[in-house]
Amino acid sequence: MYPGTVYRKHEPIFFQSLGNPFIFRCIDGVLIDGNDKGLSRSVYRSCSRRDQLGPFQMSDESWLTATLQNPLAVGQYVNNCSHEKAANVCYQEFDVPGHFPVELKQYLPNIVYSHDMESHLRCVVLVTLRDIKQGEELFSNYYTVVS
Ligand SMILES: C[S@@+](CC[C@H](N)C(=O)[O-])C[C@H]1O[C@@H](n2cnc3c(N)ncnc32)[C@H](O)[C@@H]1O
Numbered sequence: 001m002y003p004g005t006v007y008r009k010h011e012p013i014f015f016q017s018l019g020n021p022f023i024f025r026c027i028d029g030v031l032i033d034g035n036d037k038g039l040s041r042s043v044y045r046s047c048s049r050r051d052q053l054g055p056f057q058m059s060d061e062s063w064l065t066a067t068l069q070n071p072l073a074v075g076q077y078v079n080n081c082s083h084e085k086a087a088n089v090c091y092q093e094f095d096v097p098g099h100f101p102v103e104l105k106q107y108l109p110n111i112v113y114s115h116d117m118e119s120h121l122r123c124v125v126l127v128t129l130r131d132i133k134q135g136e137e138l139f140s141n142y143y144t145v146v147s
Contacts, residue, residue, distance in 0.1 A: 003109030034076030
């Protein structure tokens with residue numbers, strides 16, 4: 001998965017985006033900030049704690065630490081493909097349905113920057129394009145998204 005704070009088009013991301021190579025742009029202009037440092041990190045943690053519902057966490061914060069709860073939430077580290085290194089994964093965007101179980105939200109490494117009753121949480125997963133051997137580096141095409 002591609003972790004991070006989810007911003008809709010009109011939401012302010014200017015300061016978080018300065019010199020930030022971890023911003024993923026979805027087809028509809030939604031942005032996901034997967035930077036685990038600095039202001040981006042503070043914003044994610046703040047939004048995640050804002051949304052906590054009693055004992056239930058609404059997102060996974062562990063991708064900001066060395067102790068991963070969801071070891072698949074590392075999509076932000078995948079490099080772009082080249083002539084020598086072809087893409088072996090691609091991006092698939094999806095919106096988490098409203099009926100998603102509340103007790104499972106703690107495993108989702110995404111949180112919305114602000115709330116909007118009309119939209120659901122955007123997530124992006126990486127899907128393999130062929131069999132991947134253990135230890136093989138993942139490459140994606142930064143300019144291709146499957147919707
Ligand atoms: C989303 S990050 C990828 C992870 C990053 N390489 C890291 O170590 O944290 C995107 C940045 O990685 C670097 N990058 C990605 N693909 C690359 C490539 N094929 N060759 C060189 N640098 C690359 C660029 O600096 C880019 O802005």
